[in-house]
Each structure stands twice: as structure tokens, then as C-alpha cells.
Amino acid sequence: MSKVYIALQDNDESRYIVEAIEEDNPEATVIHMPAMTRIEAEGFLAVKRETVEEKMGRDWDVQELHINLITLGGNVDEDDDQLTLTWNS
Amino acid sequence: MAAKKLNIKDKYRLLTRDLDWDFSYQDRSKAFPFEEFEGIKITDWSKWEDPFRLTMDAYWKYQAEKERKLYAIFDAFAQNNGQLNISDPRYVNALKIFLTGVSPLEYQAFQGFAHTGRQFGGVGARVACQMQSIDELRHVQTQVHAMSHYNKFFDGLQDWSHMHDRVWYLSVPKSFFNDARAAGPFEFMVAIGFSFEYVLTNLLFVPFMSGAAYNGDMATVTFGFSAQSDEARHMTLGLEVIKFLLEQHEDNVPIVQKWIDKWFWRGTRLLTIVAMMMDYMLPNKVMSWKEAWEVYFEEAGGALFKDLARYGIRMPKYADVIEKEKEHISHQAWWTFYTHGHAAGFHTWIPTDEELDWLSEKYPETFDKYYRPRWELAKEMEAKGERFYTKALPQLCTTCQIPMLFTEMDNPTQISYRDSIYKDERYHFCSDGCKDIFDEEPEKFVQSWLPVHQIFQGNCGGPGVEDILRDYYQMNLGADNMDIKGSPDEERWKKWKGVA
Amino acid sequence: MTIEIKTATLEPVRNTYANVERRFGDKPATRYQEATYDLQSETNFHYRPLWQPELELNDPRRTAIVMSDWYAFKDPRQFYYGAYVQQRAKMQDVAESNYSFFEKRDLARFLSEDARQQVTRFLVPLRHLEHTANLNNMYGTAYGYGTAITQALLFNGMDRLGMAQYLSRIGLILDGNTGEALAEAKQQWLDADIWQGLRALCEETLVTEDWFEVMVAQNLVIDALVTDLVYRQFDQKLSDAGAQDIGMLTEFMQQWNKDEVRWMDAVMKTAVAESEENKTLLAQWVEKWRGKAAEALAPLAEQMVGPEALAEALAGLDKRVAKAGIK
Numbered sequence: 001m002s003k004v005y006i007a008l009q010d011n012d013e014s015r016y017i018v019e020a021i022e023e024d025n026p027e028a029t030v031i032h033m034p035a036m037t038r039i040e041a042e043g044f045l046a047v048k049r050e051t052v053e054e055k056m057g058r059d060w061d062v063q064e065l066h067i068n069l070i071t072l073g074g075n076v077d078e079d080d081d082q083l084t085l086t087w088n089s
Numbered sequence: 090m091a092a093k094k095l096n097i098k099d100k101y102r103l104l105t106r107d108l109d110w111d112f113s114y115q116d117r118s119k120a121f122p123f124e125e126f127e128g129i130k131i132t133d134w135s136k137w138e139d140p141f142r143l144t145m146d147a148y149w150k151y152q153a154e155k156e157r158k159l160y161a162i163f164d165a166f167a168q169n170n171g172q173l174n175i176s177d178p179r180y181v182n183a184l185k186i187f188l189t190g191v192s193p194l195e196y197q198a199f200q201g202f203a204h205t206g207r208q209f210g211g212v213g214a215r216v217a218c219q220m221q222s223i224d225e226l227r228h229v230q231t232q233v234h235a236m237s238h239y240n241k242f243f244d245g246l247q248d249w250s251h252m253h254d255r256v257w258y259l260s261v262p263k264s265f266f267n268d269a270r271a272a273g274p275f276e277f278m279v280a281i282g283f284s285f286e287y288v289l290t291n292l293l294f295v296p297f298m299s300g301a302a303y304n305g306d307m308a309t310v311t312f313g314f315s316a317q318s319d320e321a322r323h324m325t326l327g328l329e330v331i332k333f334l335l336e337q338h339e340d341n342v343p344i345v346q347k348w349i350d351k352w353f354w355r356g357t358r359l360l361t362i363v364a365m366m367m368d369y370m371l372p373n374k375v376m377s378w379k380e381a382w383e384v385y386f387e388e389a390g391g392a393l394f395k396d397l398a399r400y401g402i403r404m405p406k407y408a409d410v411i412e413k414e415k416e417h418i419s420h421q422a423w424w425t426f427y428t429h430g431h432a433a434g435f436h437t438w439i440p441t442d443e444e445l446d447w448l449s450e451k452y453p454e455t456f457d458k459y460y461r462p463r464w465e466l467a468k469e470m471e472a473k474g475e476r477f478y479t480k481a482l483p484q485l486c487t488t489c490q491i492p493m494l495f496t497e498m499d500n501p502t503q504i505s506y507r508d509s510i511y512k513d514e515r516y517h518f519c520s521d522g523c524k525d526i527f528d529e530e531p532e533k534f535v536q537s538w539l540p541v542h543q544i545f546q547g548n549c550g551g552p553g554v555e556d557i558l559r560d561y562y563q564m565n566l567g568a569d570n571m572d573i574k575g576s577p578d579e580e581r582w583k584k585w586k587g588v589a
Numbered sequence: 590m591t592i593e594i595k596t597a598t599l600e601p602v603r604n605t606y607a608n609v610e611r612r613f614g615d616k617p618a619t620r621y622q623e624a625t626y627d628l629q630s631e632t633n634f635h636y637r638p639l640w641q642p643e644l645e646l647n648d649p650r651r652t653a654i655v656m657s658d659w660y661a662f663k664d665p666r667q668f669y670y671g672a673y674v675q676q677r678a679k680m681q682d683v684a685e686s687n688y689s690f691f692e693k694r695d696l697a698r699f700l701s702e703d704a705r706q707q708v709t710r711f712l713v714p715l716r717h718l719e720h721t722a723n724l725n726n727m728y729g730t731a732y733g734y735g736t737a738i739t740q741a742l743l744f745n746g747m748d749r750l751g752m753a754q755y756l757s758r759i760g761l762i763l764d765g766n767t768g769e770a771l772a773e774a775k776q777q778w779l780d781a782d783i784w785q786g787l788r789a790l791c792e793e794t795l796v797t798e799d800w801f802e803v804m805v806a807q808n809l810v811i812d813a814l815v816t817d818l819v820y821r822q823f824d825q826k827l828s829d830a831g832a833q834d835i836g837m838l839t840e841f842m843q844q845w846n847k848d849e850v851r852w853m854d855a856v857m858k859t860a861v862a863e864s865e866e867n868k869t870l871l872a873q874w875v876e877k878w879r880g881k882a883a884e885a886l887a888p889l890a891e892q893m894v895g896p897e898a899l900a901e902a903l904a905g906l907d908k909r910v911a912k913a914g915i916k
Contacts, residue, residue: 002392007295009314034302034375035310036295062097063143066151070317071291073389075396076325078141080097087396092692093766103761103768104754108720110779114789119796120724123640145751146681153678156671170599196628196736200647203731203743207724216750219727223743227670230624233606234671237623241601248607250627264635270646271636538633563607577602585599 004074004085005040006047007033013056014068020051036070045074045085101142106135109212121210127273130338134211137333140325141217148220152227159231159315166308167238176304177372178243178582179573183297184309185245185435186366188236190262191293193253195229197266198222201281205274214333217326221282224319228312235312243578245434245569252434255549256562257482257540258362258426260490264537265359269352271533275334276348283327284352288390290320293363296381300366303373328393335400342401351529353405354522357414358489364419365426368448369440377451382415407522413498416452420460425494427467428479432554434564436573439467459501476572482541482554487516487534488523495519511535612660624669626660628736649734652801654860654867659735661863665855666848673744677751680841687837688758696834697762704832705763711823711893712835713760713774714784718815719753721791722746725807729800741852745808748849752842759838783892786885793881801860805871806878808853813909814882816846817902822894850909857913871915879906 006021008014010032018037022030028041039045053060062083074085095103112120124131143151165171175181199222206218240246253259269280298313334341364378376384394404405411423437430437440448445464448456470477483492497503507524508517511531518524527534543549550561558564568577603610605618608627634645644650649659656662668676691697700708726746733739757771764770778784790811797803820843827835861868883903890899910916 002395003388004392005389009318034299035314036299063141063147063151066141066143066318066322067154068318069321070314071295072321072324073392075328076140078097087392088399092762095761095766100761103771104757105750107771107775108716108753108757110717110775110788112792113779115792115796120792126640144754145747146685146754148747149674149677149681149751152674156674160671173599193628193630197630199743200629200731200739203727203739207727207731212720215724215727219723219747219750222727222730223670223747226740226743229628230670233623233628234620237605240606241603242599244602246606247603247610250608250630254630254632260633260635263630263633267635267646271638273639533636533639536636538635543633581602 001043002087003040003042004045004072004087005038006045006072006085007036007038007070009068009070010035010037011068016055017047017052017065017068020055021045021047024048024051043087046082047084048082050081097142101139101144104144105216106139106213117210121208123208123274124210127275128340128344129273129275129334130340131210132337134209134214136336137211137213138329139213139217140329141322143220143322155315155318156227156231159311160234162311163234163238163308171307172239172242173585174305174307178578179370179436179438180304180306180372181239181243181578182245182435182437182573183300183366183370184236184239184306185243186362186370187309188232188246189249189252189256189434190259190362192229192232192236193250194262194266195225195232197263197270198281199225199229201266201270201277204270205277208274214330217329218278221319221323221326224323227319228316231312231316235308238308242581244565244576245436245578247565248563251563255540256434257485257544258433258492260538260540261362262359264490265355268355268533278327278330279334279345279348280352280355281327282323283331284349284356286320286323287327287393288353288386289356289360290317290323291385291389292360292381294320295385296367296376297363299375300371300373303375304371331397331402332400335397335402346402347529349402350406351526353411354407354520354526355489357411358491358519358523361418361422361491364415365422368419368451369423369444374444374447377448378419379415379451387412406525407520410498410520410522414495416455417459417496417498417501420448420452420456421494421496424460424463425483425492428477429483429492430572431478431570432558434562434569436571436576436578438573439464439471455501476574482544484517485539485541486519486523487537487539488518488526490537490539491519493517493519619667621664621667621669621672625664625736625740629734629739647734651732651734652799653870654801656734656860656863656867660737661859662735662738662741662856663859664737664741665851668741668744670740677748680844681751684755684841687840688755688762691834691837692762696837699834700763700832701830704827704830704835707827707893708759708832708835709763709770709773710777710781711889712819712839713756713763713770714778715815715819716753716756716760716771716774717778718787718791718811719749719756721795722807722812723749723753725794725803729804732800733804738856741856742804745849745852748845752845755838755841759835762838783889786887787889790881790885802874804856805874806882808849809857809909810875810878810882810906812846812849812853813906814886814899814902816842817905818886818890818894818898820846822898822901826894854909854913857910857915861914868915875910875915879903 008017021039025041025045028039028045031038047065049060049062062078065083072085074087077084202218202222202225206215206222209215236246253263269277294313294317298310301309334345367378426433427437445461449461485492493504495505497505505520507521508515509524509528516527544557549557551557559566564570573579604616606623609618609622612626630647638646723746726742726749729742730739730746733742760770760774778788794803794806820839824836860871887899
């Protein structure tokens with residue numbers, strides 16, 4: 001299985017998103033780099049709206065992710081509730 | 090009436106995908122005339138999966154927020170003379186290459202995606218290309234603005250677009266994008282949308298921008314990461330294009346594979362300059378080129394090609410050669426620029442002892458054996474006041490236009506030469522990869538505007554190299570070029586820092 | 590007491606990029622200037638495009654208009670990307686609160702059956718016209734010359750996509766998100782007699798090859814007429830019939846239109862001022878497309894507003910054309 005990954009700018013908003021990702025994807029590895037945070041996981045990773053909202057204490061639209069997103073790898077599927085990254089092999 | 094709740098996919102489909110219609114009054118193929126000549130078969134555009142479903146209102150909102158943040162940092166950077174916080178004035182030379190060599194490519198991407206954003210017959214694909222087009226315009230403009238303050242305090246940034254159209258080494262990136270734009274719209278998407286955006290820009294932006302962060306350049310870090318957030322959308326578009334083409338018709342598979350082979354080779358050649366920037370031009374190092382290559386190409390790219398195998402797509406041709414090259418190309422390129430430093434629009438230098446040790450450590454297989462001795466020799470010559478500049482103009486590869494600086498990978502002391510005869514003319518190449526590309530499309534590549542050929546033909550003024558640099562390239566001689574030691578850049582830096 | 594803030598002064602070597610300095614002198618430049626002038630590659634192209642081998646990749650000969658300097662088309666709004674998106678974000682913020690207010694308060698329930706029908710029949714099908722305008726502006730973006738005009742065309746093209754989406758949302762508000770109003774409006778566009786003139790005109794612009802001519806046809810002629818007919822006259826008619834709330838949903842388009850007029854009028858003046866040849870050409874194009882558009886819009890204008898409507902719209906266009914010095 002290959003690794004999917006997502007990298008976010010290192011700022012206050014991202015910290016909540018990273019927390020949410022960690023909670024929803026216990027297998028994921030979080031790597032702190034200069035000015036960015038990279039999260040990788042085997043085959044699958046999800047960013048869930050509900051969890052991010054809980055962490056931030058406000059409504060959060062999945063598309064707001066784009067503001068702090070640096071890069072990602074994997075097949076993307078985005079809907080109202082989550083953004084997922086997948087490799088099929 | 091209680092309105093039904095629409096999910097994002099249905100909403101996007103209703104708002105966007107149904108805008109087009111079947112023509113009754115004109116021949117539709119005249120409105121979208123370039124869809125067929127490449128041999129790609131599209132049977133049903135409606136099968137296109139939108140990579141991201143951003144409507145324009147959301148686009149304006151989110152992008153405006155990114156821009157507000159970005160320009161606040163640019164303003165603060167200028168007001169606080171942020172250039173004083175960089176690690177070392179040598180660092181700025183990486184920015185000079187970036188502005189003269191990379192920013193104009195963002196511009197060409199804006200043009201290329203405008204072309205596909207007008208030409209594709211499917212509205213979903215068109216709109217995705219249009220958004221990428223406007224993002225690319227954003228990138229060139231924010232880069233020009235990020236560099237604007239540096240331009241006021243350092244030499245070599247001032248005439249970036251004039252230089253891009255003329256200077257010898259800048260024909261490498263320029264011809265890369267000219268090649269993609271001159272191709273048909275589907276090849277452009279595989280070249281730029283997929284090969285370049287999906288795999289290679291990560292190598293340009295992520296490690297290099299972390300490098301900017303390590304070297305105190307907040308303006309560049311910010312534009313880089315801010316641009317990269319758009320890139321995530323572009324990567325997804327690139328992957329969707331490939332999947333769409335492969336799913337549309339089995340006859341598309343060999344065509345797409347041929348383009349992948351071509352563009353990965355061309356892309357890795359282009360990235361030589363990034364390799365050199367990472368290993369030699371960042372005073373504070375983040376990771377070596379080799380390490381970046383392993384993370385962003387071998388690991389990320391490997392995962393991608395494994396995923397594409399189900400369509401019958403294999404790793405790009407010459408992936409094995411590329412794997413060996415990661416040990417060599419940064420060293421070979423920086424040496425070439427060091428020895429041609431009088432004809433470059435940025436400064437060059439010998440790595441410090443500490444940096445040489447770092448290179449030895451990062452490249453245990455090759456650096457001490459092949460490259461360190463050259464630098465030790467250059468150090469000796471410099472100490473004697475004999476800083477070395479070569480007088481000869483380099484021979485260029487007809488395809489990638491890089492001087493013949495690459496060696497055989499199995500014998501790193503032997504420069505690699507290939508050639509082909511086409512219509513009684515002999516053409517020269519740096520590698521099998523570049524020769525293959527020429528042999529596939531000789532009519533295209535015989536047109537290459539090779540800067541050294543053009544100089545010999547008298548098309549760049551002259552006759553002397555200095556005349557060309559001064560008059561045709563519009564360089565400020567003695568300021569923009571030559572070694573960093575004794576340069577006005579260095580003098581100013583010492584004055585600001587109060588160092589004698 | 591005055592507070593003196595000491596700031597470190599460093600003497601800059603130059604005030605702006607060399608290309609901007611050559612145009613405007615050695616002084617601090619605006620962000621618009623640095624992000625616009627001379628960005629596009631001008632010379633030493635490597636390969637002719639496979640899709641148009643008779644021309645270079647960037648080539649001023651894709652239109653019959655001739656300019657000694659294509660950067661003469663300065664955008665009076667001075668939009669570069671950042672300025673553009675921030676301006677539009679403000680407009681969308683207002684639009685968003687209008688749309689949510691309209692939906693939350695269910696203002697649609699105050700619309701008469703007749704008003705609803707008119708909106709579906711006359712307003713929502715315009716999403717297809719906006720889509721055409723999107724393509725026509727992308728055409729100029731891709732094949733036009735010089736960043737000053739191509740970036741403005743791109744912004745305009747993206748605006749048109751945005752407005753096509755706003756018009757679609759009006760349909761969704763009316764049909765409770767079922768998409769029925771959109772389907773009905775599309776049927777109108779495809780089959781109803783009153784729309785066939787405009788649809789044929791749209792299709793014709795999409796196969797026209799001179800990008801400047803396409804811009805004149807779309808952004809000057811068609812837009813001037815349609816804007817006046819729809820967003821002024823038809824809006825008034827709806828208002829008079831008690832459907833003034835629809836105006837909340839078209840405010841974006843009305844405000845946007847002022848923006849486009851300011852830019853297009855400046856473009857026309859600049860092209861006319863350049864040469865007699867340009868002026869003659871523009872006059873021919875305006876006459877040609879004015880004739881076609883008037884014919885195409887006549888049945889729609891009459892049904893939508895009334896018998897005098899088209900003449901009023903044409904008078905407005907003629908005034909702008911005269912003011913730009915085209916005639």
C-alpha cells in the first residue's frame with residue numbers, strides 16, 4: 001500500500017485541522033517541518049468536517065481547507081462532510 | 090415550498106455542468122477545432138469527474154482571503170526591510186533564478202490553460218482549466234510582487250522578462266513550456282497538468298520554500314506556500330485528466346504513455362536547476378536534492394504510477410537513469426554555472442568548507458570521488474587570485490537546451506553525447522531521453538531557438554560575449570554577473586551589517 | 590510632544606523593475622504596473638504551434654487591429670489578480686447575504702405565478718448567454734496580445750462564469766432545488782422562438798476567429814443591449830408588477846455591469862485613438878454585430894418588455910459607441 005499525504009501551512013487554523021485529522025486517522029503520522037505540517041498515512045486519509053468544527057468551535061466548510069492547504073497526494077474525493085485521499089493499490 | 094437540500098456534487102452539476110448545449114446553427118467542431126488532431130478519442134465528455142467543485146463565488150471568497158494574508162506579509166516585509174533577515178546574500182541568487190526562470194513559466198501556464206480552457210468541448214474540463222489559468226496568473230503576479238522589494242536592494246532581478254526571452258540558460262525553461270503550449274491541448278494537459286504539476290512542482294515548491302524558511306526569507310515562503318495551496322487543486326486536475334483520457338478509450342493509452350515518457354524526461358532535465366539551487370544556493374540547507382527526489386518523486390511518484398498500473402500505464406521510460414542521476418546532476422550543473430559565471434545573470438561561488446562537508450555527507454557515493462576534488466582545485470586557484478572562468482560557449486542539447494554537462498551514469502567522468510541526422514543535418518543531444526524526443530518529433534525540434542547557435546549566427550548582437558551580455562541581454566556587467574566575492578550585492582550587505 | 594519614530598533607512602539601488610522604469614521613469618511603481626507591463630513573452634519563440642503553424646505562440650496577428658504598443662490598453666480599474674479577487678469577494682459577500690436572506694425568508698412565496706414564469710422564461714435562460722460570454726472572453730485571453738488586455742479578459746471571463754452560476758441559483762431558488770426551472774429554461778433556450786435569434790448569435794460568436802472582433806461583439810454590443818433590456822428594463826417591469834425582490838438576486842450583475850462598461854469604453858477609446866484603420870475596422874464590426882444583435886433580440890425584447898424596448902437599448906449602445914469615437 002502506498003502513502004497518501006496532505007501538507008498544511010503551519011498556522012493557528014491548521015493546528016485545529018491537524019488535531020482533527022489525528023483524531024480521525026489514528027494510524028497517520030504527523031511530521032512538523034519548517035512552516036508546514038505534513039500528515040501521511042497508508043492508503044487512506046480523511047479530513048472530516050464535524051471533527052474540525054468540534055475542534056474549532058465554529059461552522060467549517062470543507063472547502064475552507066484550501067486556504068491552508070499546501071499539497072496533497074492521492075485520489076481526492078470531496079463532499080459536504082469530508083475530504084478523503086485514497087490510493088487504490 | 091421546503092427546498093430540497095443539495096449536496097455539493099449535485100449543486101455544482103446544476104450550476105455549471107449543464108451550461109453548454111448542442112449547436113443548431115453552427116458546426117460545433119468549428120467552435121472547438123483542436124480536439125481531434127492528436128488522435129485522442131473522447132467518446133463522452135459528461136463522464137468527466139470535477140476535481141474540485143468550487144463555484145466562482147467560493148473561489149473569489151477564499152482566494153481573496155489568501156491574497157489579503159499574502160499582501161499583508163509583503164507589506165510588512167518591505168516596511169521592516171525583511172531582506173536584512175536572510176541568512177546570507179548568496180541566498181538571493183536563488184531568487185534571481187526563480188524570477189527570471191520560473192515566474193515566466195507561470196505566465197505561460199496561464200496562457201496554456203486559457204487555451205485548453207477555451208478549447209475543450211466538455212464544460213467541466215474547461216472550467217477546471219480556466220480556474221487553473223487564473224491561478225497561474227496569480228502566481229506570476231504574486232512572485233513579481235514578492236521579489237519587488239528584493240529588486241530594490243539586489244542586482245540581477247531587474248530585467249527578468251527581457252532576460253527570459255534571450256539569455257542562454259533561460260531558454261531551457263522557456264522552451265519547455267513553449268513545447269507544451271505548441272503541442273495539442275491534450276498533450277499540454279499531460280505535460281503540464283499531469284507530469285509537471287502532479288509530481289514535479291512539489292519538488293520545486295515544497296523543498297525550496299522550506300529552504301526559503303530556513304534562510305529567513307518570509308516573503309518567498311509565504312508566496313510559495315500560498316501558491317502551493319492552489320497547486321493542490323491543480324494536481325487533482327492533472328490526475329483527473331489522465332484517468333479521464335485512459336478511461337475514455339483504450340487507444341488513448343499508448344499515446345498518453347508516450348507523452349508521459351516525454352514529459353517526465355523533459356521535466357527532470359528542467360529540474361536540474363532546482364537541484365543546483367537546493368544543494369548549492371541555499372546557505373542554510375533543508376534537505377539535499379537527492380533526499381527531496383526520493384520523497385517527492387520516488388515515493389510520491391511511485392505511489393502514483395502503482396495506482397495507474399490498472400490502466401496499463403507504466404513508470405516513465407528511463408526512470409532507471411533518472412534514479413542514478415540524483416547523485417550527480419546538482420554537482421554537474423553548479424560546476425557549469427561556476428565556470429560560466431561571467432555570462433550568468435546571478436552570482437556564483439565556491440561552496441564553503443562546511444558546505445563541502447555537508448555535500449560529502451549527503452552524497453557519500455559520488456561527491457568525494459568525482460566532485461570535491463574540482464572544488465578543492467578551484468579553491469587553490471582562487472587563493473592564488475586566478476578565479477577560473479571558461480572562455481568557450483557551451484554546446485547545447487537540441488531538445489532540453491542544457492549545455493552538454495551531463496555524464497554517462499555508468500561513467501561519471503565521461504560526458505554523455507548522442508546525435509541524430511535529420512534531413513542531412515546533425516543534431517546533438519545530452520542523453521538517450523532527449524534524442525528519443527527529437528526522433529519522435531524532428532519537425533518540431535529542428536525549430537529550437539538555441540541561444541549559442543543564435544549567437545554564432547549573429548542574431549544576438551556581439552561580436553564579443555561582453556557585447557551580447559550588455560546590449561542584447563541588458564545585463565549590468567560587473568553587477569549582475571561574476572563571483573559573489575567583490576560584487577556590489579556583497580558590498581551592500583556588508584555595509585548594512587556593519588561588517589568591514 | 591511629538592513622538593519621533595526612528596526607522597532605519599536603507600538606500601534602494603533602484604525603485605522598480607527595469608521594464609517599468611523604461612516606461613514610467615525611475616520611481617516607485619504601483620502593484621498594477623509591476624504585475625502587468627511586459628509580462629508576456631515577445632520574441633525568440635522555439636516552436637510554431639501544431640494547432641496554428643502559420644503563427645507564433647504569442648502573435649499580434651490573431652486580430653486585424655494593429656497597435657504599436659499593446660500595453661496601451663491600461664485597465665482603468667487597475668485590476669491585477671489580487672485587486673480583482675478582493676473586489677469580487679466584496680461583491681459576492683453582498684450577493685451571498687442577499688441570496689441567503691431571500692432563501693431564508695422564502696421571498697419566492699411572494700412572487701406571483703406570472704412573475705415566476707417570467708423569471709424562468711426570460712432571466713434564467715441567460716445563464717447560457719453568460720456561458721457563451723465566458724468562452725468568448727477566454728478566447729481573447731488565450732489568443733489576445735499583451736497582459737494589459739488578456740488579464741482583463743480573463744477576469745471578465747471568470748465573472749461570466751460566476752454570473753452563469755448566480756442565474757442558475759435563481760432557477761434553483763424558484764424550483765426548490767429540484768433543477769426543474771433550469772431544465773425548463775434550457776428548453777426555452779433550445780426551442781422557444783424568442784430565444785433562437787440570440788442562441789444563433791451566440792453560436793456565431795463562438796466560431797468567429799478575430800479575438801478583438803469577438804470581444805467587440807460580446808462585451809460591447811451584445812452586453813450593452815442585453816444589460817439594458819434585462820437588468821434595467823425587465824427589472825423595472827418586474828418591480829412594477831410587485832416582484833421587486835428579484836432585484837436582490839440581480840444586484841451583482843447590475844453592479845458588475847458598470848465595471849465592465851468602464852473597462853470596455855476605455856479599451857475602445859484606446860483602439861480608436863491609435864489609428865484611422867482601427868477606427869474604420871471597429872466601426873465596421875460595431876455595425877455588423879449591432880445589426881445581427883438587433884435582429885436576434887427583437888422578438889425577445891418585445892415579449893420580455895415591450896415594443897419600444899429594443900430601440901431604447903440600441904440608443905444606449907449608440908451613445909457609448911459615439912462617445913468612444915468609433916463613429
